[in-house]
Amino acid sequence: xxxxxxLIVAAILFCIGLYGALARSNVIAVLMSIELMxxxxxxxxxxxxRYVAPQxxxxxxxxxLTGQVFAVFIITVAAAEIALGLGIVFAMxxxxxxxxxxxxxxxxN
Amino acid sequence: MFFQDVxxxxxxxxxxxAAVGVVxxxxxxxxxxxxxxxxxxxxxxxxxxxxxFLAVVQVLIYVGAIxxxxxxxxxxxxxxxxxxxPNRLQIPAVVLPALLLAAMVVTAVSTEWRLIPDSQxxxxxxxxxxxxxxxxxxxxxxxxxxxxxxxxxxxxxGIADLLISDFVLPFEMASVLLLAALIGALALARGRxxx
Numbered sequence: 001x002x003x004x005x006x007l008i009v010a011a012i013l014f015c016i017g018l019y020g021a022l023a024r025s026n027v028i029a030v031l032m033s034i035e036l037m038x039x040x041x042x043x044x045x046x047x048x049x050r051y052v053a054p055q056x057x058x059x060x061x062x063x064x065l066t067g068q069v070f071a072v073f074i075i076t077v078a079a080a081e082i083a084l085g086l087g088i089v090f091a092m093x094x095x096x097x098x099x100x101x102x103x104x105x106x107x108x109n
Numbered sequence: 110m111f112f113q114d115v116x117x118x119x120x121x122x123x124x125x126x127a128a129v130g131v132v133x134x135x136x137x138x139x140x141x142x143x144x145x146x147x148x149x150x151x152x153x154x155x156x157x158x159x160x161x162f163l164a165v166v167q168v169l170i171y172v173g174a175i176x177x178x179x180x181x182x183x184x185x186x187x188x189x190x191x192x193x194x195p196n197r198l199q200i201p202a203v204v205l206p207a208l209l210l211a212a213m214v215v216t217a218v219s220t221e222w223r224l225i226p227d228s229q230x231x232x233x234x235x236x237x238x239x240x241x242x243x244x245x246x247x248x249x250x251x252x253x254x255x256x257x258x259x260x261x262x263x264x265x266x267g268i269a270d271l272l273i274s275d276f277v278l279p280f281e282m283a284s285v286l287l288l289a290a291l292i293g294a295l296a297l298a299r300g301r302x303x304x
Contacts, residue, residue: 020132023202080290087297
């Protein structure tokens with residue numbers, strides 16, 4: 001296990017998520033893919049925090065925690081985003097009886 | 110080290126395999142369950158990188174809350190029968206992530222990272238583990254941290270302290286964001302008839 005292998009796993013997760021977000025037509029599947037992308041980014045942050053020396057590590061070793069704090073914020077934003085996204089999905093389903101993106105052109109009204 | 114490598118590769122195979130399943134399988138319910146598996150594997154990675162607090166948060170929020178929300182969403186919308194159809198963007202949807210993946214792998218491998226020196230590796234890991242104050246003084250002493258100043262420095266550096274000192278502005282913004290998201294989700298889910 002090294003920094004590079006960790007970053008590559010995170011990049012693969014991110015790209016699988018990106019493929020899913022672009023190629024699926026079901027809104028719920030797209031939201032799941034976006035969650036995969038968030039997890040890839042979180043892994044990158046934590047891996048860089050674990051292995052890469054930030055500025056000022058000689059003075060105060062606590063700076064190695066910065067990446068983890070960033071990951072905490074990302075998890076917060078992801079939770080808020082999913083709650084809102086599923087709310088929009090339900091509203092869309094109620095008004096159009098579909099969660100299919102290719103049929104959802106009437107969302108613009 | 111050998112044990113760590115084995116765990117890493119098992120977790121990597123599980124995470125990537127389940128992630129491919131999430132985007133490929135047509136049955137949305139199964140992809141929601143596979144998504145929970147990806148989250149658990151990522152929590153395992155967090156433990157390996159001495160981010161135990163994040164691993165717990167990951168299990169609580171992602172596995173415990175977000176996966177359940179997805180399963181509810183799948184069950185409440187009856188499009189499930191048609192499943193997870195691909196749309197018409199197949200070729201760009203493969204090419205773009207593949208190019209991005211190649212760029213990211215090249216960057217990760219070819220960059221000369223300024224790594225934490227080996228002498229400080231163990232200490233950095235300890236500081237990260239100790240960020241939620243779970244190690245006893247004895248454990249720190251066994252890891253070779255004996256001077257009182259060092260001990261104090263490690264004991265006093267935690268995620269909570271960072272959140273209310275250096276990162277207090279994003280912390281407050283996150284609380285406002287959560288409130289706004291809460292109200293927005295309520296307004297969206299309530300529908301029109303109530304107004």
